Amino acid sequence: MKRTGKKTATDRNFVVALSRGLDVLRAFQPSDGLLGNQEIAARTNLPKPTVSRLTYTLTKLGYLTPVPRFEKYQLAPAAMALGYAALANLGVRHLSEPFREEVMRATGGAVAVGGRDRHSMIYFGQSRGSETVGVQLDVGSRVPIATSAMGRAYFWALEEDDRAELLRVLREHYGSRWPKMRDGLERAGETVAKHGFAISVGDWHDDIGAAGVALKLNDGTGPYAFNCGAPAFRFTEERLINDIGPRLLTMVRNIEAALGGLVPHSKKDDSKKLKSGGKVARVAEGIR
Structure with a gap:
């Protein structure tokens, strides 16, 4: 994945933080089990500190489930519900x-x-x-x-x-x-x-x-x-x-x-x- 382009990032109506949060969710593929912040950062080309804040926020919102034993995350039911809703439509x-x-x-x-x-x-x-x-x-x-x-x-x-x-x-x-x-x-x-x-x-x-x-x-x-x-x-x-x-x-x-x-x-x-x-x-x- 590439970062948000300069033209898009300077669009006053474009919410960069939201875009980056969605990039984190996109980083999870069907064959994945758990992903850590380092792996997510590599897939999204986002700085690891930024990824850490985003995964924390997405966990609080219920879109990611932390697995402390491995210091990794997996998609939570709330995130999967978005996909199923899209399929239904x-x-x-x-x-x-x-x-x-x-x-x-x-x-x-x-x-x-x-x-x-x-x-x-x-x-x-x-x-x-x-x-x-x-x-x-x-x-x-x-x-x-x-x-x-x-x-x-x-x-x-x-x-x-x-x-x-x-x-x-x-x-x-x-x-x-x-x-x-x-x-x-x-x-x-x-x-x-x-x-x-x-x-x-x-x-x-x-x-x-x-x-x-x-x-x-x-x-x-x-x-x-x-x-x-x-x-x-x-x-x-x-x-x-x-x-x-x-x-x-x-x-x-x-x-x-x-x-x-x-x-x-x-x-x-x-x-x-x-x-x-x-x-x-x-x-x-x-x-x-």
Whole structure:
């Protein structure tokens, strides 16, 4: 995590202390048990004395539970309640469940829906069967925007201004690794324009293959994105292009219809993006 930017920090309406407190809560990941002030400081890039004051305050408010024996903390029920309340209000999570289950059974892949959290996508719905033992992700898991199928689909579903801002965030996050990430995003843009979905085969995780499709709504929320993934020996690039991706695209379009979402572009319209001067070509120039 990075500290609050100078521009944001000088905004008179922006409460820096609140932002830092939320960064402390964000530092806890699903696979974590306990975290100490030193670990939290390393994850948030905040000074340890500041972290100590924040963990003390969050403990008093009931969002953290101290474990004195180890001099560490864990998330308290009050913090978890915020997450569950958010999940309960995400209608797309509940409505999409039968659609996700159907695709999971038909493909043998794990099917998830997620939304953006900084430079990652975070799962808030997951359908996984016995055949997806190689995909150990669940609600609360994160996948990177730049290299995952879900993230790439989300990226290319953004409006131009929002995509430019996300580009800045990703470029800053990856630093010297950015050229490789940029190339993957460019290829994903061409795949989305041609097929309507993104893919990732070994880009995020060496032995995972997945397809991703964005979900765009007309209520001002999102976009969100779905993926369908499995071990790469089962979800090869060929199968992702010819089978998994089209199935997932149909699923998401059906969900959009059920939610009253936007009407998808036709394949003929999407193909125009690949032409010289098309949308993908213009945006790719900004990625560099």
